[in-house]
Amino acid sequence: MTASHRILAIECSHLFISVALDLGGRVLEERADAWQKTAETMVPLIDGLLVKAGVALGDLDALAISSGPGSFTALRIGMATAKGLAFGAGLPLIPVSTMEALVLAAAERFDADCIVPVIPARKGEYYYTLWSREAAPAWSAGRDISFASAVDIAALAEPFGSQCVVVGRELAGLRQCCARSGAAVSNADFFSAEALIPLAQRTLAAGCLPDPASVVPDYHQKFRPHGKKS
The missing domain is CATH 3.30.420.40 (ATPase, nucleotide binding domain)
Structure with a gap:
């Protein structure tokens, strides 16, 4: 059986924020309902989960981020936060559809x-x-x-x-x-950051890791004339 990696996953595409931590097969998760306050909520939520697990960010193998589609603002904030953490800790960043x-x-x-x-x-x-x-x-x-x-x-x-x-x-x-x-x-109340982990594990095991700087939200939107989106 392939060894499981330690991955922190972040999901903030719509309605609530969740973060999940896979500790080699044991998954811990935290959620917050303050979806409209993604910027203020996300980092404390991650910090609390790491403290609960007794691990530091640098102890992990990778970060995973829900890449969209979803809320334009929440995806942008989530991606920026994940990039900052990945660069700071020197970890791979895995975008998950x-x-x-x-x-x-x-x-x-x-x-x-x-x-x-x-x-x-x-x-x-x-x-x-x-x-x-x-x-x-x-x-x-x-x-x-x-x-x-x-x-x-x-x-x-x-x-x-x-x-x-x-x-x-x-x-x-x-x-x-x-x-x-x-x-x-x-x-889909069952859907949260934990659902990102199997796909992130698969990507990490395959070694197909993007440059964190190239990871961007997948909005799936085009713009019509007069400011209307499609």
Whole structure:
């Protein structure tokens, strides 16, 4: 069995902040609800977790950061904080796709053929992907992430009926749309920094580590004329 590395993971893409510490197979985690105060909350949360674990930042093998998509401000602050810690401690920084971590965590939790993870974008619109057990290897290679309205996502899920689960947070609009499609809708309260660790462990074991300076948030946004985002 491959040895597990000591990794600190940070997840702050939307709604709450969480940090998780993998101590070679034993995972500790802390969460904070002050999502709008990411800058003030994140470092004390990390410091508290390290004290609780009895380790120093320099004792770790790497840092992992949820890279997006998600809140523009929270992702930017989270990435800047992670970069500062990584440079200061001389540690590798591993960006982990928020969508990939969410879909794989959901796939372990739900016995469904199809999972549509969603992350809020503008009002009534979401980043999403479609994952199916049958096409899982191809999805892992492509990781196709798109952007659509709640109505369009419900239409995408409808052919799968009860074998599809739409999972995410801030789902009021999607619940209404999916009620007619037969797809289940579930809140992603289970998703946190701990879900980043398996992907970060895989990347670290493969040795495919980016230069920390090159790591940037993956906003998945383009800009329309007159300041409108797409």
